[in-house]
Amino acid sequence: MDTRTKPLLPMVLAAALSWTNSAAAQNVTDGRFDDRITGDWGGARTQLSQRGLDMSLAYINEWLHNTSGGERDATACADQFALAFDADLDTMLGWRGASFHVLVTNRNGPQLDARAGLGTLLETHEIYGRGHYTRLTRFYLQQALFDDRLVLKLGRSDVDFFPLSCEFINISFCGALPGYHSNGWYTWPIGQYFANATFRPTARTYVKVGANDVNPRNLEGDQSLRLRTPHDDNDGVLANLEAGWLPVLAGRLDGAYRVGAWRNSVDQPDLLLDTQRQPVPVTGGDPLMRTRSDGWYAMAQQALWTNGTGRSLTMFANLSKSDPDVDRVDQVASIGLWLHAPFARRPHDRLGFAVGQNRVSAQARESERLSNTATGTDGALPHKETPVEVNYQFAIARGLWLMPSVQHVRNPGGRDENNDALVWGLKLSAMF
Incomplete structure (x- = not known):
């Protein structure tokens, strides 16, 4: 962990505990903290929450080893710390409907795909990404209005769209998929200026719009905990729109169905054409600069069955399509299942299965074909890779989970x- 962040947690905890005014002596407890390793701190955590402050520290470690594929067998272990502070400003200051959120992340370790030379389109190692740095991932104000029908957010954050949980190790089934194949969509842990608004016409529907500053300097390691980049450079704006329906079928089967679209105003080079709209591999000219790129996605998650005691079967499916003129991977699709509480004696375990398909765009394929022709190279063109993952998450103890995983990637x-x-793979998750 970055040594500059090591003193942060003890100081914050000391200040917070002094603020509780001997909460432990009052023996106040809250079941929300029963799944944390450190529990309720003898009631201090509950009193902090009652005063408007919630804190959490999460840790993830992923160990991976390939026994086939790539240039060599290799092992890699990467990890992440995430320290979050959530302040209810209504409780603290009487600012009705307002809250403030801060999240600091720290990542370490190598990536298996690079070590083994797997050559995958999307990483087998989801926790690795954007370098071994400490970053201010989130720092924003949230304001709820009209009985929470309208929620506004303003500040710095990763792109707050495509809310896919991260319960797999292969990145094809984890997190904001468009950010892994569309240029200018910066995913966790990269923070950037943003603003969005969510309107809920009913309890089960919503529409969300937002915009993020696209500033490549936010990717740099020395950005660290800064709120601003040295020159606040701006290459453009990523604008997003998302609509969702969150039904409860048959009164007990939760679902989530979402569609979204984005437009990126950043100039990006065309993968195939030059400024005269002729193939670059043939003319050797400068690539045509596209002044914008677009994409869309669809997400579905639905509980299919539950026995009322915690055991349930849930299915999910995702499709993300980006601009084939500028994005080498223009389509990512996946489908999978989660079985919660697969055994009666293991009520907190989870079994997961997913299969996906990542596609190289037709423009990128044509550019490579023309390059091969021009150089006399004989080789098959890239098209699609198919990742599959099966995992089983064991609940080891309070706030501690261990997840063995097997991935098979066809045609990396x-x-x-x-x-x-x-x-x-083996994933260790801990919530303190």
Whole structure:
């Protein structure tokens, strides 16, 4: 962990505990903290929450090893710390409907795909990304209005769209998928200026709009805990729109159905054409600069069955399509299942399965074909790779989970000539 952040947690905890005014002696408890390793701090955590402040520290460690595929067998272990503070300003200051949120992340360790030379389109190692740095990922004000029908957010954050949970190790099934294949969509842990608004016409429907500053300087390691980049450079704006329906079928089967679209105003080079709209591999000219790019996505998650005692089967499906003129991977699709409480004696375990398909755009394929022709190279063109993952998450103790995983990636990089990759993994998750 970055040594500059090590003193932060003890100081914050000391200040927070002094603020509780001997909460432990009052023996106040809250069941919300029963799934944390450190519990309720003898009641201090509950009193902090009652005064408007919630804190959490999460840790994730992912160990991966490939036994086939790539250039060599290799092992990699990466981890992440995430320290969050959530302040209810209504409780603290009487500012009705307002809250403030801060989240600091720290990532460490190597990436398996690079070490083993797997050549995948999307990473097998989801926790790795954007370098080994401490970052201010979120720092924003939230304001709820009209009985929470309208929620506004303003400040710095990762892109607050495509809310897919991260319960797999392969990144094809984890987090904000458009950010992994669309240029200018910066996902966790990158924070940037943003503003969005969510309107809920009913309890089960919503429409959300938002805009994020696209500033490549936010990717740099020395950005760290800064609120601003040195020159506040701006390449453009990423605008998002999302609509959702959150039904409860048959009175007990939760669902979530979402569609979204985005437009990126950043100039990006065309993958195939030059400024005269002729193929670059043929003319050798400068690439045509596209003044914008667009994309869309659809998400579905539905509980299919539950026995009323915690055991349930849930299915999910995702499709994300970006601009084939500028994005090498223009489509990411996945489908999968979660079985919660698979055994009566293991009520907090979860079994997961997912299969996906990541596609190289037709423009990128054509550009490579023309390059091969011009150089006399004979080789198959990239098309699609197919990742599959099966995992089982064990609830080891309060706030501690261990998840063995097996991944199989067919045609890494979308290339038929690449050997399939078999990746074994172990994920440790802890909530303090």
